[in-house]
Amino acid sequence: MVEQDDRLSRVFGALADPTRRDMVARLAAGDATVSELAAPYAVSLQAVSKHLKVLEEAGLVQRSRDAQRRPVHLDAEVFDLMTKWIERYRRQAEERYRRLDQVLARMQGKDIDDTDDPRRPNDAERQHRPEGAAG
Amino acid sequence: MVEQDDRLSRVFGALADPTRRDMVARLAAGDATVSELAAPYAVSLQAVSKHLKVLEEAGLVQRSRDAQRRPVHLDAEVFDLMTKWIERYRRQAEERYRRLDQVLARMQGKDIDDTDDPRRPNDAERQHRPEGAAG
DNA sequence: GTCTTGCTCAACCATGTGGTTGATTAAACG
DNA sequence: CGTTTAATCAACCACATGGTTGAGCAAGAC
Structure with missing residues (x-):
């Protein structure tokens, strides 16, 4: 560092x-x-x-x-800083998890063949903003 | 380390x-x-x-x-580990802060001369237990 | 099979970290 | 005053960390 x-x-x-x-x-x-x-x-x-x-x-x-x-x-005030950071991404990850569940549920019995473009497992870049942006 | x-x-x-x-x-x-x-x-x-x-x-x-x-x-599960650790001590510190407020309020107008033994600003040792004990 | 892609392993380097001991400061005690 | 107590500063050491480059490996593309 x-x-x-x-x-x-x-x-x-x-x-x-x-x-x-x-x-x-x-x-x-x-x-x-x-x-x-x-x-x-x-x-x-x-x-x-x-x-x-x-x-x-x-x-x-x-x-x-x-x-x-x-x-x-x-x-103890600084603890808040950490908790906020952690909670923000924990929540985000959990939300995503829930959404994934829905998608999986909807996908039951459907055609999952995407030979067209097998890569790009996510679109993290688009949703990403640097950590300084909010709190 | x-x-x-x-x-x-x-x-x-x-x-x-x-x-x-x-x-x-x-x-x-x-x-x-x-x-x-x-x-x-x-x-x-x-x-x-x-x-x-x-x-x-x-x-x-x-x-x-x-x-x-x-x-x-x-x-994201590991986040919980951190949050638990942090929250535990944050809560403890806040509680202590509240208690301190009460003590100070009660002390208003009292004699605060403890020339007898001016040291020992706390009793942390007594209340302390190692971090592995609970979660 | 050979080439390319996606990634890891290995060696190396500069700097950071956690510990040591020894010297030093600052305040109270004698 | 000099001494003791409480803590910091300074120099040093071993090892961790974050970065580099170069080689290697596994799996799809040709």
Whole structure:
């Protein structure tokens, strides 16, 4: 990934790591400091600090200050971004599935010989629009 | 990621790439062959083939056979896995937020001086259970 | 059989990622 | 002041990732 500045990529990327996912899970229960977060894992504090940086850059957490401590707070809003993306295409896929069922039902007993042009199993291109278009 | 065998990591990881996300988006509209999928992108067919392998290993798509073509089909079921994970912690975070509001409301005008032990900003550890436990 | 099409495999390269250790900053404690 | 605590920065390492090109393979076309 030479260029990976887009939001969704960073969020998905951040959640692609089990340790980070576990941190998010724990932060959902309440804020925690870096060392508190680090405690259960068999890695250095620095490694955890790095993980937090990734989560922060993805907009999943915020780090504030309390003396030398840096309480970490989960920002659950970004979840919506993901859910929206996922749901959009899940719905689309499901709809297509339903339509396919209908087509199959209608096709029962019909001639399915399309020697004319056996390729083009779909028309995805036509319906496609880049992900930035809507939300 | 030295070890990345768990499902959720692979799914999130697969979706952390804009090209792969775009492919998923297009596949939601209908199946497509590798070259059809590759067409819009400025990368080699081999690169696209690799992306598809990642999506396949994440359980997001299935590749079948039709002569020399390999129609790719989106398997939207895995989306549920993600949504469940996300929703679980989003809900938890929201609940906590609501409870925090109540606590703050109750605290109005009270003495908030806890010089006794200024640390321990949360009790995440207690409530935490590993992500494998439920779904 | 040979050619062409559609795709994958293999090797390679640059960059990213997750981990390490060591040094450093910042604030509280003595 | 110097020390301890909490966390970050910096340099480094092994391996993963995303891209490339070139070769190979399987199935239809000729």
